[in-house]
Structure formats: C-alpha cells, structure tokens
Amino acid sequence: MQQFLENIIPNVMSKPSELLKAIIDTLIMVGISGAISFVLGLIFGIIITVTKRGGVLENTIVYNILDKAINIFRAIPFIILLTWVLPISRAIVGSGIGVQGAIVPLVFGVVPFFARQIESALAEVSPGVIEAAQAMGLSPFAIIFKVYLREGIPTIARATTLTAINLIGLTAMAGVVGAGGLGDFAIRYGHNRFQEDVTWVTVIIIVVIVTIVQLVGDFMVKKNTH
Amino acid sequence: MAQIRLENISKTFHSKHHTVEAVKDVSLEIDKGEIYGIIGFSGAGKSTLVRCINLLERPTAGEVFLGDTELTSLSAAELRQHRKKIGMIFQQFNLLASRTVEKNISLPLESSGKSREDIAKKVAELLEYVGLSDKAKAYPSQLSGGQKQRVAIARALANDPEVLLCDEATSALDPQTTKSILNLLVKLNRELGITIVVITHEMAVIKKICNRVAVMEHGKIVEEGEVFSVFADPQQQITRDFINTTSNLSEVYELIEQDSPVVRLKNGEKLVKLQYLKAEVSEPLISAVTQKLGVIFNILFSDVEIIDGCPLGGTVSILSGAKSAEAVEYLKEKGIHVEVIKDAAVS
Numbered sequence: 001m002q003q004f005l006e007n008i009i010p011n012v013m014s015k016p017s018e019l020l021k022a023i024i025d026t027l028i029m030v031g032i033s034g035a036i037s038f039v040l041g042l043i044f045g046i047i048i049t050v051t052k053r054g055g056v057l058e059n060t061i062v063y064n065i066l067d068k069a070i071n072i073f074r075a076i077p078f079i080i081l082l083t084w085v086l087p088i089s090r091a092i093v094g095s096g097i098g099v100q101g102a103i104v105p106l107v108f109g110v111v112p113f114f115a116r117q118i119e120s121a122l123a124e125v126s127p128g129v130i131e132a133a134q135a136m137g138l139s140p141f142a143i144i145f146k147v148y149l150r151e152g153i154p155t156i157a158r159a160t161t162l163t164a165i166n167l168i169g170l171t172a173m174a175g176v177v178g179a180g181g182l183g184d185f186a187i188r189y190g191h192n193r194f195q196e197d198v199t200w201v202t203v204i205i206i207v208v209i210v211t212i213v214q215l216v217g218d219f220m221v222k223k224n225t226h
Numbered sequence: 227m228a229q230i231r232l233e234n235i236s237k238t239f240h241s242k243h244h245t246v247e248a249v250k251d252v253s254l255e256i257d258k259g260e261i262y263g264i265i266g267f268s269g270a271g272k273s274t275l276v277r278c279i280n281l282l283e284r285p286t287a288g289e290v291f292l293g294d295t296e297l298t299s300l301s302a303a304e305l306r307q308h309r310k311k312i313g314m315i316f317q318q319f320n321l322l323a324s325r326t327v328e329k330n331i332s333l334p335l336e337s338s339g340k341s342r343e344d345i346a347k348k349v350a351e352l353l354e355y356v357g358l359s360d361k362a363k364a365y366p367s368q369l370s371g372g373q374k375q376r377v378a379i380a381r382a383l384a385n386d387p388e389v390l391l392c393d394e395a396t397s398a399l400d401p402q403t404t405k406s407i408l409n410l411l412v413k414l415n416r417e418l419g420i421t422i423v424v425i426t427h428e429m430a431v432i433k434k435i436c437n438r439v440a441v442m443e444h445g446k447i448v449e450e451g452e453v454f455s456v457f458a459d460p461q462q463q464i465t466r467d468f469i470n471t472t473s474n475l476s477e478v479y480e481l482i483e484q485d486s487p488v489v490r491l492k493n494g495e496k497l498v499k500l501q502y503l504k505a506e507v508s509e510p511l512i513s514a515v516t517q518k519l520g521v522i523f524n525i526l527f528s529d530v531e532i533i534d535g536c537p538l539g540g541t542v543s544i545l546s547g548a549k550s551a552e553a554v555e556y557l558k559e560k561g562i563h564v565e566v567i568k569d570a571a572v573s
C-alpha cells in the first residue's frame with residue numbers, strides 16, 4: 001500500500017506532515033470564520049427580516065442601512081476584499097497574513113452572503129404563522145426565537161450548508177495571501193512546482209470535506225422537517 | 227355593554243401608485259356572548275375589518291374598543307396583554323409545522339409565568355375539549371384539515387379569551403368538516419360564553435350559527451341586523467344575492483326562462499312563490515288553505531330552514547282551484563309574502 005501510494009502520488013507522500021498541517025489549517029479557518037459568520041449572518045439576516053416593511057419590528061432606517069451595506073459588500077469580489085480589509089484584520093487579530101489573517105476577510109466575504117441566505121430562509125416561514133403569533137400576544141423577541149428560528153430550521157440548515165461549502169472555496173482562495181491551508185498547499189506545490197499529484201490529492205480532500213458538510217446538512221434538514 | 231365596539235373605522239392601504247380604501251368608516255357593536263357574522267365577497271374588506279379588532283391591521287382612522295379599553299391608544303406591551311383576550315383562527319390554520327399539537331397549543335402559554343405542570347394540565351384540558359387527546363404528540367402535517375382547525379381553536383382558547391375571531395375558518399374545509407367545526411364554535415359560545423366574530427363568504431355559515439350579521443360591500447357595511455330578519459326581508463341586492471346562494475327557490479326563474487314543461491300552466495293555475503317573513507309562523511298554512519278553499523298546491527320547490535329558532539324559507543308552487551285568488555289573499559293576511567310569478571287566469 002505504502003509502495004503503491006509512493007508510486008502514484010510521490011510528491012504528496014514526501015511531505016505528509018505538511019499536508020496534514022494544511023488540512024488542519026483549512027479546518028481551523030473554516031471552523032473559526034464559519035462560527036463567527038454564522039452568528040453574525042444570522043443576526044443580520046434576522047434584523048433585516050423583522051425590520052422590513054410589515055415586519056414585527058418594522059424600522060425603515062435600520063432596514064435601509066443594512067440592506068445597502070449587504071449589497072455593497074456582496075458586490076466586492078473576494079480577491080479584492082482580501083487585500084482591502086488587511087488594515088482591519090491587522091487591527092483586530094494583529095496580523096494580515098497566515099491563518100489568523102485570513103479569518104477577518106473570510107468573515108467579511110461570507111457574512112453578507114449568509115445574511116441574504118438567512119433572509120430568504122426566514123421569508124419561507126408563512127406570514128400567516130407570524131400573524132397568528134402576533135394575534136396570540138407574543139412579543140417580537142418570542143416571535144423571533146420561537147417562531148422564525150424554530151420554523152426556519154430546515155431552510156436555515158440548507159442555507160448554512162450552502163454557505164459552508166462556499167466558505168471552503170473562499171478559504172482555498174485565501175491561500176493566495178499566504179493564509180495557509182489546502183489552497184495554499186495546492187498552489188505552492190501543485191501549481192508553482194508542477195507537482196500535479198499534489199493538486200489532485202488536495203482537490204480530492206476538499207471534495208471529501210464538502211461531501212461531509214453536505215451530508216451533515218442534509219441530515220439536519222431531514223431531521224427537522226415534519 | 228358591548229364587548230367590541232368599532233367607531234368610524236377606516237383603513238387605507240398606500241402603495242406607490244395607488245391607494246386602496248379597504249374599510250370605509252365602519253361602526254359596529256358586538257355584544258357579549260353573541261355570534262356575529264360579517265359576510266361579503268372577497269375584496270369586500272371583511273378580513274381587513276376583523277384584523278382591525280385585534281390591531282393586526284392598525285386602522286387609519288377610528289377607534290377600537292374591547293369592553294372599556296380603547297386599543298389603538300395602548301402601548302405595544304399593553305396591546306399584547308389585551309390580544310391574549312382575543313383568540314383568532316384562520317382559513318389556513320397557521321399552525322407551527324415544527325411543533326407537535328400539544329406544543330402548538332402551549333405556545334401562547336409559554337413565557338406567561340405559568341408553571342410547566344399548569345401548562346401541561348391546561349393543554350390536556352383543551353385537547354380534550356376539542357376532541358383530539360390522542361393527537362397530542364402528532365405534528366400538524368399528520369392531521370386532516372378539520373383536525374388542524376381544532377388544534378388552532380384549542381390554541382386560540384389557551385389564554386381563556388373573551389372573544390374569538392374566525393377569519394374564513396371553514397372556507398378550506400369540506401361540508402362535513404365545516405359542520406363539525408361550526409358545532410364546536412357554537413359549543414364554546416354556549417359553554418364558555420365566548421363572543422365570536424365570524425368572517426365568511428358563505429351564507430350557510432351565517433345561517434347556521436350567527437345571531438346577527440353584517441353584510442359588507444366595497445369596504446362598507448351595507449346591511450346589518452338579526453340573521454332572521456335580514457334573511458326574511460333583505461334590503462340590499464347583495465344581501466339577496468347571498469341569500470339566493472343558499473336557497474333553491476330562485477331556480478324557478480331559470481325554469482321559466484328555459485320554458486320548462488314543469489312551469490307551463492293550465493288555465494286557471496297560478497305559479498306562486500311563498501315566503502315566510504314572520505318568526506311566529508307555525509300553522510300548517512298550506513293544508514289549511516287546501517281544506518278551506520279547496521285549492522291544490524303542487525309544490526315545485528321548497529326550502530324551509532330553522533334559523534335562530536324560527537322557521538324561514540318558502541315554497542314555489544302551482545295553485546289550482548276555483549278559489550286560488552282568495553287563497554293568495556288569505557296567505558297574505560297570514561303574513562306570508564306571496565309573489566305571483568305567472569298567472570294563467572281564465573280570460
């Protein structure tokens with residue numbers, strides 16, 4: 001087996017510890033920026049839903065500011081965002097490069113997208129159910145937590161899966177700014193040094209990670225759909 | 227004292243290019259313990275009007291009283307407290323798909339400071355009341371339409387409301403299920419003393435359970451009164467249209483138009499429509515006329531129902547006999563509304 005692998009993927013087998021580190025770096029970046037983005041995106045998605053016209057906490061000013069901000073950040077290509085938020089990244093995490101440095105741009109890249117996903121997920125909660133909740137005297141916060149978030153779980157799970165997979169893609173791209181991880185690994189060896197087997201193995205590993213995320217997501221959707 | 231009082235309620239919806247006046251200057255009073263119907267075709271403004279009662283729609287003008295309290299002047303928190311006194315059920319049931327039946331019913335009780343045991347006890351009572359004790363752990367998607375509406379009713383009753391608003395609550399149900407839901411509404415009106423406001427486009431619903439009715443058209447109430455008197459003596463064309471939807475008497479006009487052999491008269495015969503207007507009609511009038519004047523009734527259509535405890539309706543018959551003119555006079559004296567549709571008098 002060892003022999004066989006060394007034959008077909010010699011360049012990968014020559015640096016197993018580097019590959020392992022790349023995998024771990026990717027998982028750390030996806031994990032940390034994913035967790036932060038999930039919370040922020042959820043909050044912004046909820047705010048934009050409830051402050052909308054006819055929402056349970058209608059507020060035109062808040063809605064308009066948030067709506068425009070999301071549009072602006074979504075319009076910026078990620079590769080530009082990566083360099084653009086460098087100063088902010090330095091201010092927050094103390095570094096613009098490496099795994100640490102990648103987290104801030106990843107959050108900036110993912111949150112607006114995820115907020116929109118949450119907005120459309122919550123829009124699928126029937127307005128009639130919200131109306132019924134209001135009619136029974138539930139407070140706006142009770143409506144958010146007991147109705148929107150609870151009824152929205154299947155669609156939120158779907159949106160989260162989609163976003164997590166996008167995030168994995170962005171993380172690979174963050175390798176460009178020396179963020180480390182699988183993207184960086186593939187570019188340094190696979191692209192720059194023509195070690196094609198490295199590219200192939202990285203792609204397969206990313207496919208495996210994406211597949212696992214998708215399976216977990218599908219399971220969550222299924223479990224919460226009645 | 228009135229349980230619900232609407233004073234000069236108007237509701238106008240503005241969009242960029244046009245405004246819609248959904249409700250125009252409506253005032254009405256609904257007494258405690260009555261079942262009040264509001265009927266109208268879709269777009270008449272009845273759903274908007276009923277939403278003005280619990281301020282799901284805030285009226286553009288006018289005041290809403292629940293007992294002594296004027297609702298539009300309340301703070302958001304006070305309004306939520308008052309909304310607990312007003313249950314509401316909907317055409318689409320609006321149950322939470324992610325919660326079981328019992329969790330749907332307990333939703334309005336959560337965060338009310340009640341203990342878990344008290345809530346469980348109340349939910350069990352409500353399930354028993356609507357006859358769904360065996361479905362406590364089921365999800366709404368596993369229930370039939372009628373069962374879903376029963377759950378919605380149980381949920382609406384959770385806070386022991388004084389008023390129940392029903393927005394087309396039976397419009398998505400089949401006739402058999404509609405009947406059982408209407409019976410349940412009557413039951414909770416009688417047993418729990420809940421004032422019920424019913425919004426519908428079906429005259430049959432009004433006829434079956436309401437004490438008073440308001441007919442809505444183009445955002446206004448065009449006719450209002452006791453269901454019996456509105457049925458017996460409608461003033462507006464739209465009211466007559468609604469009444470005709472539940473009566474087959476008007477089919478005779480179609481037969482005449484088609485020149486059906488059923489309505490072709492022989493010499494001396496009269497085609498008449500008789501309608502009961504007075505609540506106290508209980509004499510066997512047709513038999514009396516036959517015995518007294520020897521006039522024979524050939525009944526083509528008959529539609530008599532008991533509304534609010536009184537017989538209402540009428541028949542379309544062909545009268546034959548020498549004294550048929552006298553028979554018509556006699557019936558009129560007895561308070562029957564007689565319309566001679568066709569008269570083949572001997573000339």
